[in-house]
Amino acid sequence: MGDRRVSNSTAADAYTHFIEVIRRRRSVRRFEPGRRIEREVLLKIAEAARWAPTGANTQCFDVVIVDDPDMRERVLDVFLAQSNRLIDHVKGFPAVKKTYMTNTVAIVIVLADARWKAAFPNATSTEWEREYQENNERILLASIGAAVQNVQLAVTAMGLTSAWLSGGGEDTTNRDLQALLGYPDCLRAIGTIPIGYPEKDLASRYRRPLQQMVHWNGYDASKFRPDAMVTHYVSEVRPFAMYRGEEDAAHWEDADKRLGPWREAFTSDTPNPSAKLP
Numbered sequence: 001m002g003d004r005r006v007s008n009s010t011a012a013d014a015y016t017h018f019i020e021v022i023r024r025r026r027s028v029r030r031f032e033p034g035r036r037i038e039r040e041v042l043l044k045i046a047e048a049a050r051w052a053p054t055g056a057n058t059q060c061f062d063v064v065i066v067d068d069p070d071m072r073e074r075v076l077d078v079f080l081a082q083s084n085r086l087i088d089h090v091k092g093f094p095a096v097k098k099t100y101m102t103n104t105v106a107i108v109i110v111l112a113d114a115r116w117k118a119a120f121p122n123a124t125s126t127e128w129e130r131e132y133q134e135n136n137e138r139i140l141l142a143s144i145g146a147a148v149q150n151v152q153l154a155v156t157a158m159g160l161t162s163a164w165l166s167g168g169g170e171d172t173t174n175r176d177l178q179a180l181l182g183y184p185d186c187l188r189a190i191g192t193i194p195i196g197y198p199e200k201d202l203a204s205r206y207r208r209p210l211q212q213m214v215h216w217n218g219y220d221a222s223k224f225r226p227d228a229m230v231t232h233y234v235s236e237v238r239p240f241a242m243y244r245g246e247e248d249a250a251h252w253e254d255a256d257k258r259l260g261p262w263r264e265a266f267t268s269d270t271p272n273p274s275a276k277l278p
C-alpha cells in the first residue's frame with residue numbers, strides 16, 4: 001500500500017466529516033414505513049463491522065442481516081416479548097415499545113463467539129485464572145462494542161439511521177433468537193441494530209460537557225460524579241436524557257425541575273467542586 005500519512009489540512013477535513021458522522025449517529029426508534037434497501041448497501045455496512053478492532057484480531061463475531069420481511073416480523077415478535085419482560089422484570093426502565101421495528105429495512109444482529117477467548121491472554125496457573133478469565137470476557141464484549149459502533153456509523157454515513165439494542169443478550173431473548181436464526185450455542189446475540197430511514201431528523205442528544213469527562217494526566221476528583229447525582233439521574237433525568245434532542249441540559253425548558261439540586265453538577269465542568277471522593 002502507498003503512504004497513508006495525510007497532510008494537516010487533509011486531516012482537519014477528514015476530522016470534520018468524521019465527527020459529523022459521529023455526532024449524527026443517533027439512536028432512532030421511529031422509521032419511515034414501506035422503504036426497502038439493496039443488499040449492496042447492507043454489505044457496505046457489514047464491511048464497516050469487518051474492519052472493527054477485535055482482541056487478538058480474532059474477529060470474534062458474526063453478523064446476521066435480516067432483510068426478509070417475514071423473518072423481520074419474527075424477529076420483531078422476539079423483541080415484543082423482550083419489551084414485555086422488561087416492563088415486568090426490571091426497575092422502571094424507560095424503554096419504548098419495539099413495534100417500530102416493523103418499519104426497518106433490515107435488522108443486523110451481532111453475535112459474539114466466546115470460543116475466541118482462547119486467543120486472548122490466558123493464565124499460566126489457577127492463581128491468575130480468574131483475573132484473566134474476567135478480563136477476557138471484557139475483551140470479548142469490548143470487541144463486539146467496536147463492531148456495533150462501526151455498523152451504526154456506517155448506517156449514519158449512508159443516510160440511514162439505527163438503534164443499538166442490548167436487549168437480545170439476555171438469556172431468554174438470546175434463546176428465542178437462536179431458535180429463530182439457528183446459530184450454535186457458542187454464539188450469543190449481543191447487539192441488535194434495527195436500521196431504517198428516519199421518520200424525522202434527530203439532530204442531537206444530551207451529552208455532558210466535554211471538560212467534565214476529560215482528566216489530564218491523572219484523575220481529577222472535582223470531575224467525580226457523586227453517588228447522589230447518579231441516583232438523581234436514574235430516578236429523575238434518565239428518560240429525558242435518553243430521548244430528548246437537545247445536547248445541553250441547561251437549555252432544557254424544564255432544566256430546573258429535571259436536574260433539581262444537581263443542575264450545576266450536570267451542566268458544569270466540575271460536578272464535585274469539593275474534590276472529595278467517597
Ligand SMILES: Cc1cc2nc3c(=O)[nH]c(=O)nc-3n(C[C@H](O)[C@H](O)[C@H](O)COP(=O)(O)O)c2cc1C
Pocket residue numbers: 025026027028029096163164165166167205241242243
Ligand atoms: C451497550 C448499549 C446498549 C443499549 N441498549 C439499548 C436498548 O436495549 N434499547 C434501546 O432503545 N437503546 C439502547 N441503547 C441506546 C442508548 O439508549 C443510547 O445510545 C443513549 O440513550 C444515547 O442516545 P444516542 O445513541 O441517540 O446518542 C443502548 C446503547 C448501548 C451503548
